[in-house]
Amino acid sequence: MEEKITGRAADRVVRVLAQKIRDGVIAHGAPLPAERDLMVEFGISRTVAREAISALSSQGLVEAKPRHRPVARKPGFDAAMDATGSIVGNLLLQPGGVWNLFDTRILVEASLVRSAAEKANKHDIAALETALLANKAAIHDSDLFYQTDMQFHRIFYNISGNPVWPAVHRAYVTWLAPQWGQMPRLPERNKANFAAHAAIMDAILMRDPDAAEAALKSHLMQAWDQVRLTFGDI
Amino acid sequence: MEEKITGRAADRVVRVLAQKIRDGVIAHGAPLPAERDLMVEFGISRTVAREAISALSSQGLVEAKPRHRPVARKPGFDAAMDATGSIVGNLLLQPGGVWNLFDTRILVEASLVRSAAEKANKHDIAALETALLANKAAIHDSDLFYQTDMQFHRIFYNISGNPVWPAVHRAYVTWLAPQWGQMPRLPERNKANFAAHAAIMDAILMRDPDAAEAALKSHLMQAWDQVRLTFGDI
DNA sequence: AATTTCCATTTGGTCGGACCAAAGTTGGTA
DNA sequence: TACCAACTTTGGTCCGACCAAATGGAAATT
CATH class of the missing domain: 1.10.10.10 (Winged helix-like DNA-binding domain superfamily/Winged helix DNA-binding domain)
Structure with a gap:
């Protein structure tokens, strides 16, 4: 023994x-x-x-x-994501690495909003509306807008109840921060982003998964276009 | 300097x-x-x-x-998943850890089959049909069935072209193998699983994302039920 | 008495040397 | 030529030592 x-x-x-x-x-x-x-x-x-x-x-x-x-x-999924940071850091240095990661986010988050449209309960809806209002109020404060933007997206990762997803969201935010952080913050872009958030919200309220997914994808693709405009092809 | x-x-x-x-x-x-x-x-x-x-x-x-x-x-996504193995290993030991992981697989794979139903090209379809035939032929050889089963699912992770997904699939297979490997392999179950695969295939051929997603989810939930029957609540 | 300052101790980071066992290499023998 | 033994390389472990940062508590200050 x-x-x-x-x-x-x-x-x-x-x-x-x-x-x-x-x-x-x-x-x-x-x-x-x-x-x-x-x-x-x-x-x-x-x-x-x-x-x-x-x-x-x-x-x-x-x-x-x-x-x-x-x-x-x-041992939590957060800790796992942290420990994975240095590994992913290498991947992001590769050509297309950032896009590959962001592309997975699009798929995952699209699936999450779809799921939200199908089965978000009152509590989830309320959280989304609160976050959306905060987001709207921050249109003219770009730093705050960035925070509320993140917060709005985070809710989708919380709805499922699976603790993996919040950790994944944190990981996305952390790993993609170098790109997002350096992007110009303009109230015009904030307004457009808020509109996109509102569109997603609408689709969820209408319980329309397809519309929600489409709105989310459009939103994230626009965000990606901004990244490309800022950094060129990466 | x-x-x-x-x-x-x-x-x-x-x-x-x-x-x-x-x-x-x-x-x-x-x-x-x-x-x-x-x-x-x-x-x-x-x-x-x-x-x-x-x-x-x-x-x-x-x-x-x-x-x-x-x-x-x-540095590849495969290597990243390998290096992450010991981290995830801790998480799987926690109550509900395996389910949390498998639940993410359901969401991801559902999204992948949905995507496949929308935009799989001839080459993808051919690969799926080949894998499905191999799967059918292996119904009475449980070990081979396990292989072809994996192969069929893997194709969905390849279709997107994003190299992250194949690595994710490999990770799922590796991390969930301790559960799957100990499950009883019965030709009856193989037949049911093949039928589920065929249903997914049908939905994709019909270009019906909703049906494909539903079939996939049903398939994976059944698989999970088997796991629970084998291991009890984990 | 409460707070700040300062010093001895603790503790992590690095170093150099040493020994062992397994892997790899080499060369001689059958 | 094929095979086996001796030698060399190389990773794994241990030891003892020194340094510098962090810590904690005594001592001085307010």
């Missing part, structure tokens, strides 16, 4: 610590034992302790800022 | 090596320099060299098998 001695020594440490984090023995946000403590606890060298922490970090189970104690993070 | 001395020393090495891999200076499949060579090349200790390789590995830029030279991998 002893542990297998197979593979790297750090694997055992990783397994044990991962289990502790998942089970909450090491609470979310609590710091991990210091490297020198792990040495005595597991009878390993500091090299292995550090390697184990590094592995946990790459799995998103701990957050390791330089010069700081690594803190435990319950 | 000097490099920033900020952050960990390994970061600089990671940046340089990542660049070399992206640019093809280190060809896809070629081994990285040995750790002791990296020491002299970058003027670092072996500790840092190993840390850099570890970081590259977690970013999917190199494949590091124990006791073997790490080999370079051009």
Whole structure:
């Protein structure tokens, strides 16, 4: 009943610590034992302790800022997306990488608005209307408009109830931020975007999935055109 | 003109090596320099060299098998999905984790078949029909049926032309394999699954996105019911 | 007493050297 | 030529040490 001695020594440490984090023995946000403590606890060298922490970090189970104690993070889809960031970063540097990612967003979000049109409940509708009003009120404040724009879109990722989608939305926003952040913010564009949001909202209120999907796709494609105008073909 | 001395020393090495891999200076499949060579090349200790390789590995830029030279991998969406595996593994261990993942698959694949029904070209149709025939022929060979089943579904992920989707399909198959692999394989179930595939195919031939989506969803929900029957509520 | 300042301790980051075992290479022998 | 043993390379692990940033608490200030 002893542990297998197979593979790297750090694997055992990783397994044990991962289990502790998942089970909450090491609470979310609590710091991990210091490297020198792990040495005595597991009878390993500091090299292995550090390697184990590094592995946990790459799995998103701990957050390791330089010069700081690594803190435990319950495995959530958010953490997964964070840990995936550096990987995706490489892909975005490739030709067409940004478009490929944005294209997936179009498909996913189209499907989400379609789903919303079919089965959004009163609560969802209310949230959408609130977000839409905030969006309208921010037309002349481009920074605020950006925030409310994001918020409006985020709601679609929340409606399904599947916790993966909010994490995906956060990932999209984070990964595509370098492009969006540098785009010129004009009240005219804000007005057009708000109109697009309103069109999507209308279609959802009419319970018309096809119209909602069409409006969403048109909206996102317009946004993409803006990106291309700003950055050229990427 | 000097490099920033900020952050960990390994970061600089990671940046340089990542660049070399992206640019093809280190060809896809070629081994990285040995750790002791990296020491002299970058003027670092072996500790840092190993840390850099570890970081590259977690970013999917190199494949590091124990006791073997790490080999370079051009950043692709496949590599990204591979590197994400250990992260997702944690999520699947959580209550409802598998369902959350499978639920996203339903939404994505529904959207893909919908898209296929709208704009699949002759070549796509032919590929689907070929896969469907192979699937039919394998009804009495459960292992082969599993293969052809996967192949049929994969085509939907290929039609869009966006290289992200095939990688996503591979990821779904890999991550959900522990569940699927242990399910009982019965010719009766194969026959039902083939019928479902045929129904999707029909809807696509009729250019009926709604019917295609409905058929796909029904098919996947049935598959999920099987999973639940096999594993109980997970 | 509450707050700020400062210093000793803790802790992560890096280094160099060392040993082992597995993988890869080489050369000699059958 | 084919095969096996010795040698070399290389990744995995451990040790001890030093540095600098972060931390926490004592000491000084208000």
